[in-house]
Amino acid sequence: MMQQYSIADTFGIPAPASMKVEGFSPAHNPYVPIKKAYVFRKDHLRDVLAFLGSANGDGLNLTGPTGSGKTSLLEQVAARLHWGVHSVTGHGRLELNDLLGQYMLADAGAMKWIDGPLTLAVRLGHILLINEIDAVDPAELIGLNEVVEGKPLTIPQSGDVMLPHPKFRLVATGNSQGAGDQSGLYQGVLRQNLAFLDRFRLMEVGYPEPEDEMKLLADIVPSMPETLRESMIKVANQIRKVFIGGQDGAGMLSVTLSTRGLVRWATLVATFKSAPNALAYSLDRALTFRAEASEREAIHRIAKDVFGDDWQV
Incomplete structure (x- = not known):
């Protein structure tokens, strides 16, 4: 069963009361992501x-x-619309048959067809x-x-x-636009077929604005002082700038503090206060233990400059 949802009430953004979006009626559907x-x-x-409302092929x-929030964006929209999601992580050995399904041995030695994620979603x-x-x-x-x-x-x-x-929809996420990895940071990324890519709308999902991350941290660690949250977000954004680089060349860091990593850092600070x-x-436990020694030192230096005397708290 389908149901209309108020955009303002459902997603917590300013919108006229008349603006609604269609989703599924609440049900005990195990494929709906957790809100x-x-x-x-x-x-x-x-x-x-717009895509969920009308994919137009x-x-x-x-x-x-x-870590910019590509997957969580789709999942959290689906969670609020009670729309089932079949999530698959791509890798070099993933085959179309893995998505379609397979015959499996059932009771009394009989073979039974089990739908794969694509077949179920369709x-x-x-x-x-x-x-x-x-x-892939x-x-x-x-x-x-x-x-x-x-x-x-x-x-x-x-x-x-x-x-x-x-209501079947196909959504993909990736760190490239299908043209391969030019930065050398994402091992295993392959150049994709142009005819396949031509069947997709494109969305670029960058890191959230500071005010959005402030709201997120306030929800997750409400006991943390606002000034501390602000400084953590400043550190994250400086690390991201160095990671991404610019027109003059690739970034100088091989790791970055994504929104996911930022949330992890904040929750660990509360845990190890x-x-x-x-x-x-x-x-260190949220990010820099994955970095080279020189990169770890550079990231800590960024944090120390931002926090000042609070870095010793």
């Missing part, structure tokens, strides 16, 4: 809702740096979410071309042919 604290960005939300490809009108799609062999992804356009899905193993549910330097102690 979590999330601050929606108006432009991103508009694009996702397109998929949706969310691109952006690691059948139920759910979202198939392929994360890190640019790590492009020859396998070509098999999705027709179903993205709304054409029947054929299952070679069983001979079944099914028309996609009108009795440590001699809770900020530094938690930053």
Whole structure:
């Protein structure tokens, strides 16, 4: 069953009361993502809702740096609309048959067909979410071309042919635009087939604005002083600038403090608040233990400059 939802009430953004979006009626659907604290960005939300409302034979490809919130954006929209999501992480050995399903041994030695994530999403009108799609062999992804356009899905193993549910959607996330990794930071990224990419709308998802991350941290660690949260976000944004680089060349860091990492840092500070330097102690465990020694020192220097005397708290 479908239901209309108020955009303002559902997503917590300013919008006229008359603006509504269609979703599924609440039900005990195990495929609906768990609703979590999330601050929606108006432009991103508009694009996702437009796609879910009418795909017009397109998929949706969310691109952006690691940890910028590509997957969580889609999942949290779906959570509030009670829209089922079948999430798959792409890798070099992922095959189309893994998405379609397989025959498995059932009771009394009989073979039973088990739907894969693509078949389930097509059948139920759910979202198939392929994360890190640019790590998948492009020859396998070509098999999705027709179903993205709304054409029947054929299952070679069983001979079944099914028309996609009108609410079926295909969404992909990745760190490149399908042209391969030019930075050398994302190992395993492959150049994708142009005909496949041409079937997707594109969305760039960058890191949130400071005020959005402030709202998020306030929800997750409300006991943390506001000034401390502000400084943590300043540190995160300075690290991101050095990581991403600019027109003069690639960034100078191989790690970055994503929104996910920022939340981890904040929660660890609350957990280890009795440590001699809770900020530094938690930053190591949230991020810098993954970095080279020189990078770790540079990140701590950034943090010390931002926090000043508070760095020793």
